[in-house]
Amino acid sequence: MNSSVRVRFAPSPTGYLHIGGARTALINWLFARQQGGTFILRIEDTDLERSTQEAVETILGGLKWLGLGWDEGPFYQTHSLEEHKAVAYKLLESGHAYKSYETKEELDALRKAAEEAKVPFTFRGKQLTAEEEAERSAAGIPYVIRFKVPREEGTVTFTDLVYGEQTKRYADIEDFVLLRGDGTPLYLLSNVADDIAQRVTHVIRGQDGLSNTPKQTLIYQALGVPVPLFAHLPLILDSKRTKLSKRKHGAAATVGFYEDAGFLPEAFLNFIALLGWSPGDDREILSLEEMRDVFTFDRMSHTNAIFNLAPADPRNFTDPKAIWMNSEYIKTMPIDQLLPRLKPYLEKAGLWRDAFEGDEAPWFANTVNVIRERFRTLMDFTTYGRPYFSDEFEFDPEAVKKNFKDAALKDLFPALADRLEALTEFTHETVEAALRQLAEERDVKAGLLINGSRTALTGQSVGPSMFDVFTTIGQSRVVKRLRDAVSQIP
RNA sequence: GCCGCUAUGGUGUAAUCGGUUAACACGCCGCCCUCUCACGGCGGAGAGUACGGGUUCGAGCCCCGUUAGCGGUACCA
Numbered sequence: 377m378n379s380s381v382r383v384r385f386a387p388s389p390t391g392y393l394h395i396g397g398a399r400t401a402l403i404n405w406l407f408a409r410q411q412g413g414t415f416i417l418r419i420e421d422t423d424l425e426r427s428t429q430e431a432v433e434t435i436l437g438g439l440k441w442l443g444l445g446w447d448e449g450p451f452y453q454t455h456s457l458e459e460h461k462a463v464a465y466k467l468l469e470s471g472h473a474y475k476s477y478e479t480k481e482e483l484d485a486l487r488k489a490a491e492e493a494k495v496p497f498t499f500r501g502k503q504l505t506a507e508e509e510a511e512r513s514a515a516g517i518p519y520v521i522r523f524k525v526p527r528e529e530g531t532v533t534f535t536d537l538v539y540g541e542q543t544k545r546y547a548d549i550e551d552f553v554l555l556r557g558d559g560t561p562l563y564l565l566s567n568v569a570d571d572i573a574q575r576v577t578h579v580i581r582g583q584d585g586l587s588n589t590p591k592q593t594l595i596y597q598a599l600g601v602p603v604p605l606f607a608h609l610p611l612i613l614d615s616k617r618t619k620l621s622k623r624k625h626g627a628a629a630t631v632g633f634y635e636d637a638g639f640l641p642e643a644f645l646n647f648i649a650l651l652g653w654s655p656g657d658d659r660e661i662l663s664l665e666e667m668r669d670v671f672t673f674d675r676m677s678h679t680n681a682i683f684n685l686a687p688a689d690p691r692n693f694t695d696p697k698a699i700w701m702n703s704e705y706i707k708t709m710p711i712d713q714l715l716p717r718l719k720p721y722l723e724k725a726g727l728w729r730d731a732f733e734g735d736e737a738p739w740f741a742n743t744v745n746v747i748r749e750r751f752r753t754l755m756d757f758t759t760y761g762r763p764y765f766s767d768e769f770e771f772d773p774e775a776v777k778k779n780f781k782d783a784a785l786k787d788l789f790p791a792l793a794d795r796l797e798a799l800t801e802f803t804h805e806t807v808e809a810a811l812r813q814l815a816e817e818r819d820v821k822a823g824l825l826i827n828g829s830r831t832a833l834t835g836q837s838v839g840p841s842m843f844d845v846f847t848t849i850g851q852s853r854v855v856k857r858l859r860d861a862v863s864q865i866p
Numbered sequence: 867g868c869c870g871c872u873a874u875g876g877u878g879u880a881a882u883c884g885g886u887u888a889a890c891a892c893g894c895c896g897c898c899c900u901c902u903c904a905c906g907g908c909g910g911a912g913a914g915u916a917c918g919g920g921u922u923c924g925a926g927c928c929c930c931g932u933u934a935g936c937g938g939u940a941c942c943a
Contacts, residue, residue, distance in 0.1 A: 388943050423943055480941070487939090496868045497939075520941055539871070548869050548939095556941040563943045587870060587938035610872085617935060647878090650891090654879050658890050677879075679872060680936065684893095697878065697892040707905075750904040779902085826901040838903035 381413025383578045384571070385439075385446070386453075388420045389431035391622045392630035393438035395683060396582060396612045399648045403609060404580045405444045406649075406664075406671045416574055417449035422457070422566055438631040442641045443664070451574065453566055460561040460569040463599070464521050464554040472598035473554055475519040476501040477512055499550040500525075521555040523594065532590040532597075537578075537607035537673035544590040552591055564588060568595045571604060580607045583680070607673050610652045611680040620683065628685045628694055637693065638721060638754030643705040647698045651681040661704055703752040711741055718744065718757055725758035727765040743848045746840050763834040764848060767857075771864055775837035779827045780865045784820065789832060789865075791818075792825060793858040802851040804843045832861035 385401040387393065393401075408415035417439070421427040436450065467473035478501065490497035501522055504512070512519070526546045533543045554565045561569070571579060579585075586608045596603040614620055620629040627633040634644050646662055654677075655662060655670045662670075684695040692699055706714065715732075722728040732740040743764050744757070751757060763769040795810045796802070811829075815822040826842045833849055846854055 390943080420943065426943085476941095483941090491867050494867050498868090518941095542870085544870075550939075553941050558941080560941085562941070567943085582937095583871075584937055590870095591938095608871090611936075613936080615877085619936085650878060652878090656880080658880080660879090660891055679874095681879090682877060684877060692893090695877080695892090700892055703904095752904095775902095821901095823901050830902065836903090840903090842901055 379412040380577060381408060381411040382416060382574065382576050383408050383413060383580055384416035384418050384449075384574060384576050386418040386420050386567070386570075386581070387435050388423060388426075389428060389435060390423060390426040391431055392627075392632060393435045394622065394629050395620055395631065395648060397435075398438065398442060398631050398644075399612060399651060400580065400582055400609060401439060401444050402442070402645055402649060403607075403653075403671075406668050407578065407580060407607075407673075408447075409668045410671055413577075414447045415445075416451070416576070417446035418451045418453060418570060418574070419449075420453045420563070420567070422453050422561070422563065424454075434632065438635075441635050442631065442645055448574075451570070453570060456570065456573065457561060457566070459573060460566045461555060461559065463569045463572075464561060464565060467523065467554065467595070467598055468521055470598065471524070473521050473523050474501060474551075475504075475509065475513075476522045476551070476553075477504075477517055477519045478502075496548065497550070498548060500527075501551050518557045520553045520557050522551040522553055523591070523598070525549045525551050525594065532593050534589060534593050534603065534606060536586070536589070537605055538610075538676045539583075539586065539608055539678060542586070542589065549590055549594070564591055565595070568592050572596070572599070572601055576604055578605045578607060580609065583608045583611050607676075610677050612648075612651055612683050613680050615682055615684055617680070617682065620685070625685050634694075634698075638756065639698075639702050640705045640709070640717060640754070642709075643702040644698070646705075647695070647701045651683060652677045652679075661701070699752050706748050706751055706754070711745055714748065715741060715744060718754060721754045721758055722765065725762075727758060727762065729765075739848075746844045746848050749840065750838075760836065760839070763836070767853065769835045771831070771835040772837065775831045775835060776864060776866070778837050779831040780861075782820075782824060782828070783865065784818075785824070785828050786862055786865050788814070788818065788820065788825060789828070789858045789862050792829070793855045796846075796851065796858070797855045799851070802847065804847055807846045808843050828861075829858065832864075833857050 383404045385397075385404045387397050387401075405415055407413070419432055419435075421432070432450070439446070464473060468475070483499065486499070487497050501524075528546070530546050531543045532546065532549070533541060535541050552564060553562055555561055570576075585606075589606055589608075593603055612620055614625060618624070622629055627636075631644075635641075642663065645664060646660075646667075649662070649667055650660065653671075653675055655667075656675055659666075683698075686694070719728060719732075722732075729736070731737075747757070747761050747764060751760065757765075792811065792814055795814055796807060799806050799810060811825050812822050815825050827837070830839055830842055830845065831837060833845055833854060839845060849857070
């Protein structure tokens with residue numbers, strides 16, 4: 377930490393870490409790292425009804441998976457409620473806030489009347505005399521503490537790092553509530569109080585906070601403390617342009633879904649970074665370090681981006697570009713970095729063997745290298761990749777139909793098995809020579825044997841170049857599978 | 867209702883101080899490669915920049931209005 381920059385990610389633990397939250401965390405992280413600053417994690421759990429420890433765990437787990445480590449925290453907002461109240465009372469003492477005795481019903485009626493009259497409703501509480509005040513407090517009448525917006529003509533102005541200078545007239549800001557009737561603080565206050573206490577210098581959050589910023593700025597000013605810089609980020613919406621939510625979109629709106637689906641965190645981060653930001657040139661594939669080095673707020677878009685959660689194309693279970701990006705990472709990532717990422721997925725599918733990290737390590741690396749070329753998620757290694765790691769795999773009926781339709785294969789498979797079994801060296805070249813020779817002798821196309829073998833060895837009709845498949849699966853398993861496949865021929 | 871933010875192909879973005887035929891990527895289509903499917907290579911369709919005015923020699927970029935979307939307008943966060 378060699379700079380005074382302090383930023384925070386402040387999620388509410390009311391659900392899962394969703395995509396928008398992940399991007400907010402990412403931008404905070406990028407900026408902190410770029411500036412040599414501090415990245416703080418704060419859990420805004422003041423909504424007791426909806427906050428759960430489980431949600432906290434999910435958020436921490438999500439950040440960990442993404443590799444967005446924090447330097448301070450997690451701080452829990454509920455742990456400093458007393459400090460937040462103290463801030464409200466300080467404002468009360470300095471005359472920047474007051475006790476307001478209006479009931480909810482009275483306010484509702486006022487609001488309704490204003491709306492019907494089509495005039496702006498900007499609540500201004502009654503100015504009570506000390507006498508009246510004493511009277512009410514003696515009678516134990518409940519009150520809330522409201523911020524007293526300056527009564528004179530004037531504006532609040534702040535410069536948003538993304539949206540530019542923002543100005544709002546005092547007259548358009550109502551006297552908002554700081555403390556409820558029961559004395560508990562509201563979000564607007566707690567948020568500011570924590571940001572001050574944690575010495576946050578840059579508030580980087582979703583664009584939905586933009587409208588609240590004038591009010592929060594007023595609080596900073598009334599307290600006589602420096603106002604942080606704000607950077608509001610455009611929102612991430614679904615294809616119907618509504619906000620992403622677990623309730624509406626299910627798991628696909630959460631970060632955990634992408635981990636389960638076999639996304640590489642690097643690819644996921646890369647994709648969401650490009651939702652609302654670009655490096656300014658034509659680069660699309662950027663590592664975290666590259667993004668950190670070139671990130672600037674002024675290259676942030678002002679427009680909400682659409683994340684295509686569930687495109688019409690059945691081949692794509694989420695945004696096609698996200699899948700494409702993941703496949704790019706799978707294909708090009710250094711193999712020794714990819715292998716450890718694969719382990720948990722293979723373990724979960726029951727395909728992992730410890731030998732992959734021991735005796736069979738070279739074979740494992742080579743096999744992954746051969747098959748990754750056409751995979752799009754890490755999960756593909758457990759489905760399409762299964763025949764390479766296990767002898768128990770299914771035959772795809774379509775593949776059988778397509779590649780086993782020639783009955784001659786009933787004789788050809790055992791014959792090929794015999795030839796391959798006899799090979800003293802089992803290489804790309806020797807296998808190809810044996811196969812082509814057999815095809816020639818029997819006067820069949822090599823393609824018949826090649827495509828038939830693909831299905832015999834993998835159960836599938838698609839896959840890597842066949843001679844690579846022979847050698848990765850290995851002589852003895854190839855021979856056995858060719859012989860066993862005869863029973864599958866209709 | 868009121869206050870504010872936004873508006874470039876289906877999607878994500880680009881387009882120096884306004885300056886030729888609005889660029890790139892994903893997706894889609896076709897061709898090539900080929901033992902299959904991908905990858906890769908080549909090519910194509912797809913926006914005249916929400917709409918309407920204005921300023922200007924010239925507007926996607928500036929101004930005004932309209933519309934639409936989003937946010938705020940809570941003793942929610």
